[in-house]
Amino acid sequence: MYSIKRQGFGEEGGMAEQAVAPLPSLVQIFLAFTKVGLTSFGGGLSGWMMREFVQNRRWLTEGEFLDGLSLCQALPGVNVVNLSIWIGYRLRGGRGALAGAAGMVVPSLILAVAVVALAGKAVQGPTAHWLLAGVAAAALGLSLQMGLRAAWRVAKRGVAPTVIFAATFLALFALRLPLLWVVGVMAPMGIAQAAWSLKRKGR
Structure with missing residues (x-):
């Protein structure tokens, strides 16, 4: 598979080319957002999305992702859903936006309803809160990592x-x-x- 080049900001603040992977299919976009939505317990979704789509899959450059995140945070609505729409649109247009939003929302919604229906009052007990609090600490670390990287890029400009x-x-x-x-x-x-x-x- 061939990689392509996109413009991004280099270490010294100037423009530099960064290699990114070939554009994914609609199914790949849906499955990638499904993975993020189902494995991001405790928050920190933006940081997890940056790790998944920029560092692991290389579908976007870091600059593209942070620019999109800035835009989505300025818009009304849930930031991560806005971001999934933006990333999907960036990759595959309108159908990509629909695939990204569906992958982010639908599977996790089904799982949440199923857990509540099957577990009942167990998910309301103190043990569940302790588990989620522990996972939230790792999620905060992801968010902090992304925030520091964004701040550093701004400072270089x-x-x-x-x-x-x-x-x-x-x-x-x-x-x-x-x-x-x-x-x-x-x-x-x-x-x-x-x-x-x-x-x-x-x-």
């Missing part, structure tokens, strides 16, 4: 993106400002900065 990133983090985490207000202010600033940067490089 220059001072202005770093300032926007830091201001957004402080506004949400430290000041606890409303999400809609923060996104409404910081997103246009980030878009304007990126457009200005691209225009300057074009010169």
Whole structure:
């Protein structure tokens, strides 16, 4: 099988080509998202998706994934479902988006309903909560790993993106400002900065 090249950001912040695998079929997209949906207990889905689609399967470059994640987090709805639609569309258009969303939602929904129906009150006991809390610790590690990689990529792009990133983090985490207000202010600033940067490089 032949690999193809896509543009991504290199270690020094410049553009560099990264090898990615051939485009998957619709069945492969569905099964990949089914695997993620059925094995991501305790949260941390975004980090698990990055590991699966960027590092393991190489269907996307790291830059493509993080750009898509940023877009999906700014849209209403569940982030991981938005991200599954975006990745599927990026790979195979509208049918890929449908396959990604179906793989993410349908099998895990069936499993959740089956577990509740079969296990009954057992899943509400303290043991189940302890197990999920333990798995959540690993999920948080995945999310932290992805967050640190994204922060490092932003820092390499220059001072202005770093300032926007830091201001957004402080506004949400430290000041606890409303999400809609923060996104409404910081997103246009980030878009304007990126457009200005691209225009300057074009010169």
